[in-house]
Amino acid sequence: MNFTIEHLKKSYATKEVLKDITFTFKPGHIYALLGRNGAGKTTLFNCINGDIDTSGGTWYLSDENGNKRDLLPEDLGYVISEPMVPEFLTGREFVKFYIDVNKKHIKNLRSIDEYLASVAISPEDSNRLMKEYSHGMRNKMQMLINFISEPPVLLLDEPLTSLDVVVAEEMKDILRSMKGDSIILLSTHIVDLALDLCDEIVLLNHGVLTALSRDELGTEDFRARIIEALKEEG
Amino acid sequence: METLKLALSLQSAYALNSLIYRLRRFPVIKRFFKKNTSYAATELKKIWIVVGNTYRVFRAMLFAFLYYAGIFVAGLFRSSESDGFFEVMKASGPVFVFLLLILSLMGALYRNDLVDADYECYYAIRLLRTDAKKYILINYGLMLLKKVLTGFPFILLVCLLTKLPLYYILLLPLFIPAVKIVFAFFRIHRFVRVKKAEGSPLSTFLTLVLTAIIGAAGVLGYFAAERFSEILWTFAVFALAVIALSVPCALYLLRYDNYLVYYKRYLALSNENTNQIAKKTIVSQQKQIDDKTVMKTSKRSGFAYFADLFDIRHRKILGNATFIITLIMAIVFVAMYAGLFIIADTAMFERFGRILSRALPVMPFAFYIINRGQQYSQALFANCDRAMLHYAFYRKRSNVLRLFALRLAGIAKQNLPPALTAGFGFVMLRVLLNVRVYGLSGLEKIDILELFLFLVAPIALSIFFSIHYLMLYYLLQPFDIESKSRNFGYNFAMGATYMACYLSYSVLSTMDSLNPLVYGGILIAFCLVYSGIASLLVFLLAPKTFKNRV
Numbered sequence: 001m002n003f004t005i006e007h008l009k010k011s012y013a014t015k016e017v018l019k020d021i022t023f024t025f026k027p028g029h030i031y032a033l034l035g036r037n038g039a040g041k042t043t044l045f046n047c048i049n050g051d052i053d054t055s056g057g058t059w060y061l062s063d064e065n066g067n068k069r070d071l072l073p074e075d076l077g078y079v080i081s082e083p084m085v086p087e088f089l090t091g092r093e094f095v096k097f098y099i100d101v102n103k104k105h106i107k108n109l110r111s112i113d114e115y116l117a118s119v120a121i122s123p124e125d126s127n128r129l130m131k132e133y134s135h136g137m138r139n140k141m142q143m144l145i146n147f148i149s150e151p152p153v154l155l156l157d158e159p160l161t162s163l164d165v166v167v168a169e170e171m172k173d174i175l176r177s178m179k180g181d182s183i184i185l186l187s188t189h190i191v192d193l194a195l196d197l198c199d200e201i202v203l204l205n206h207g208v209l210t211a212l213s214r215d216e217l218g219t220e221d222f223r224a225r226i227i228e229a230l231k232e233e234g
Numbered sequence: 235m236e237t238l239k240l241a242l243s244l245q246s247a248y249a250l251n252s253l254i255y256r257l258r259r260f261p262v263i264k265r266f267f268k269k270n271t272s273y274a275a276t277e278l279k280k281i282w283i284v285v286g287n288t289y290r291v292f293r294a295m296l297f298a299f300l301y302y303a304g305i306f307v308a309g310l311f312r313s314s315e316s317d318g319f320f321e322v323m324k325a326s327g328p329v330f331v332f333l334l335l336i337l338s339l340m341g342a343l344y345r346n347d348l349v350d351a352d353y354e355c356y357y358a359i360r361l362l363r364t365d366a367k368k369y370i371l372i373n374y375g376l377m378l379l380k381k382v383l384t385g386f387p388f389i390l391l392v393c394l395l396t397k398l399p400l401y402y403i404l405l406l407p408l409f410i411p412a413v414k415i416v417f418a419f420f421r422i423h424r425f426v427r428v429k430k431a432e433g434s435p436l437s438t439f440l441t442l443v444l445t446a447i448i449g450a451a452g453v454l455g456y457f458a459a460e461r462f463s464e465i466l467w468t469f470a471v472f473a474l475a476v477i478a479l480s481v482p483c484a485l486y487l488l489r490y491d492n493y494l495v496y497y498k499r500y501l502a503l504s505n506e507n508t509n510q511i512a513k514k515t516i517v518s519q520q521k522q523i524d525d526k527t528v529m530k531t532s533k534r535s536g537f538a539y540f541a542d543l544f545d546i547r548h549r550k551i552l553g554n555a556t557f558i559i560t561l562i563m564a565i566v567f568v569a570m571y572a573g574l575f576i577i578a579d580t581a582m583f584e585r586f587g588r589i590l591s592r593a594l595p596v597m598p599f600a601f602y603i604i605n606r607g608q609q610y611s612q613a614l615f616a617n618c619d620r621a622m623l624h625y626a627f628y629r630k631r632s633n634v635l636r637l638f639a640l641r642l643a644g645i646a647k648q649n650l651p652p653a654l655t656a657g658f659g660f661v662m663l664r665v666l667l668n669v670r671v672y673g674l675s676g677l678e679k680i681d682i683l684e685l686f687l688f689l690v691a692p693i694a695l696s697i698f699f700s701i702h703y704l705m706l707y708y709l710l711q712p713f714d715i716e717s718k719s720r721n722f723g724y725n726f727a728m729g730a731t732y733m734a735c736y737l738s739y740s741v742l743s744t745m746d747s748l749n750p751l752v753y754g755g756i757l758i759a760f761c762l763v764y765s766g767i768a769s770l771l772v773f774l775l776a777p778k779t780f781k782n783r784v
Contacts, residue, residue, distance in 0.1 A: 050781070051623075051782055073630045074630075078624060084622075088548065093539075097536070100535045
């Protein structure tokens with residue numbers, strides 16, 4: 001399923017943060033959404049997730065025959081930069097609750113232990129309240145919950161920024177393994193992370209999205225071009 | 235002088251910007267504010283400073299009025315058996331003095347710290363590097379001065395109305411800051427000895443127990459108030475002694491130098507970049523999650539499992555609090571039943587019976603105080619929905635409504651035991667009182683309708699408060715990421731709820747022309763109709779309104 005955004009706009013009073021977002025994302029790809037601080041990356045994600053109202057525009061899923069349908073809540077996962085989990089539950093209880101509620105949307109249902117092991121949460125930790133979890137463990141739990149039903153679209157807002165190097169590498173591996181047929185849209189302002197992990201680079205600059213050609217991915221010149229493009233906004 | 239100016243400017247700036255922030259959320263007024271320039275220092279701002287400070291004075295006077303009027307009405311309520319308006323007024327004066335002394339003692343003991351861990355204090359000491367001693371003492375002095383100035387006009391008025399001895403006009407306004415100074419001295423003195431700004435669990439518990447004992451003495455005194463006019467002079471001696479004691483205490487506080495250390499311990503700030511203030515509310519809510527219940531679980535599944543676990547893990551603020559409130563109510567009722575058979579003053583029972591028949595208008599205010607709805611909503615947001623609303627599946631219409639129904643059942647279950655205790659407690663009290671006064675023939679004098687209202691009104695009120703707070707939470711979702719309410723509508727509704735309950739207590743309960751039975755009927759009907767409308771509004775609107783404020 002392709003995910004298409006058409007003419008999405010968002011303004012705050014007189015400030016136009018998102019001017020005209022139009023883009024089609026393809027399944028099985030990790031997209032890096034690159035932009036400077038304040039470019040509107042989180043705003044774009046919040047609009048798609050329904051956390052804030054937009055000033056215009058639509059987004060939808062479409063199959064290979066061009067049949068369109070609205071993005072439903074179960075089609076979307078959203079991992080925010082500050083990991084948010086219900087702290088009164090244990091990790092195990094959170095997974096059980098999610099499975100109970102979303103059973104009919106989960107394609108390849110596995111056991112709770114298997115899910116927890118897939119993000120390296122030990123059985124001992126899985127029975128502790130999540131209020132005692134470290135930042136990295138919360139992040140992994142948040143990621144896991146968003147991945148269990150393998151939604152067609154997954155938004156990740158600066159997911160690795162505040163993690164230590166070991167957890168960050170673990171998370172990268174988890175992301176690569178979970179890619180499957182989903183569209184993963186990962187916002188970041190770290191160019192190296194985008195080059196290392198993502199299949200496609202999209203710049204959010206001046207309130208519009210621009211794709212950079214994939215052919216040049218990884219070259220020194222490409223890196224310099226990204227930085228040059230991002231500088232233009234400043 | 236510089237520090238005084240800084241403290242005043244900070245208070246003024248903070249209050250003014252808060253007012254602008256609130257006004258910018260008004261549907262029509264917000265159009266007059268430009269997004270980013272309304273906080274800037276402009277010519278217009280000078281007018282705003284006047285408006286902002288007027289608003290601060292008005293707010294302080296309003297709170298003082300509600301406080302003193304509440305005490306005054308409690309005095310009137312207690313003295314309503316006296317003959318004639320002037321006699322009632324006169325008899326209420328000593329009760330007013332007694333209650334004010336008791337409440338000031340409780341307030342100074344339970345909530346009295348030199349440092350208030352708010353943003354102004356943080357800006358002044360941490361960011362602007364103001365001299366901590368000067369800032370803390372000046373701020374504390376200003377707070378005490380505010381209490382004296384806002385209290386004085388109302389105390390003066392009550393003293394004149396109730397013909398209290400004129401020296402109380404001076405004694406009472408001075409007693410309030412004096413008692414705070416005495417307890418602040420004990421706090422600092424303890425800090426010097428044990429280097430602990432915040433109490434250990436034991437000392438917090440002891441403080442609570444002591445506050446409760448003073449409160450209990452207040453309740454007992456209130457019911458034995460007939461003789462207060464004879465011992466009025468002892469209140470004056472006590473107030474004078476506290477005022478005298480406060481002088482050396484104040485000198486000690488002025489001489490103490492280590493306020494910066496005290497402040498740091500108080501806030502437990504270990505480094506310059508930790509923004510503890512902003513996270514304080516969230517952390518305090520997280521503490522409400524009970525670690526010891528981690529082994530307890532629910533046999534249900536899905537949202538029922540989720541809601542059950544929330545209630546189990548929050549037993550500190552839900553189940554335990556309900557148990558304590560119910561237990562205290564039960565003890566009070568049993569003590570009153572015992573009193574009926576121990577005391578042999580039939581005339582007093584007759585008076586008590588007449589007071590009891592006017593108890594219905596007091597119920598909304600009593601239930602406003604004891605119900606757990608507001609704390610429940612705050613905990614729901616801070617420890618659950620703040621995180622879960624980021625998950626799209628959680629916001630699906632069917633899921634929002636399902637969870638609302640489960641939560642409503644949960645909070646109604648929490649509010650029900652005190653309501654049933656109050657209902658049955660009042661019914662039993664009326665029956666025993668009639669038997670005590672009239673013998674067995676008293677049973678025939680019982681008004682069945684009154685018994686029915688005593689039983690049903692508390693239950694209706696508990697349902698009303700359960701749904702009221704939960705509905706407001708779902709429709710307005712007022713909390714931001716710091717779990718603070720920034721929503722004008724929500725804050726207005728909270729204030730209106732308080733005022734409605736307060737007016738029922740302070741005005742309706744003292745109106746002779748009000749038929750308590752008619753009032754009870756209207757109250758029950760209102761609660762039921764309101765609950766129906768609230769459920770309908772949630773069904774229609776909550777799936778759209780229940781989301782995080784980004």
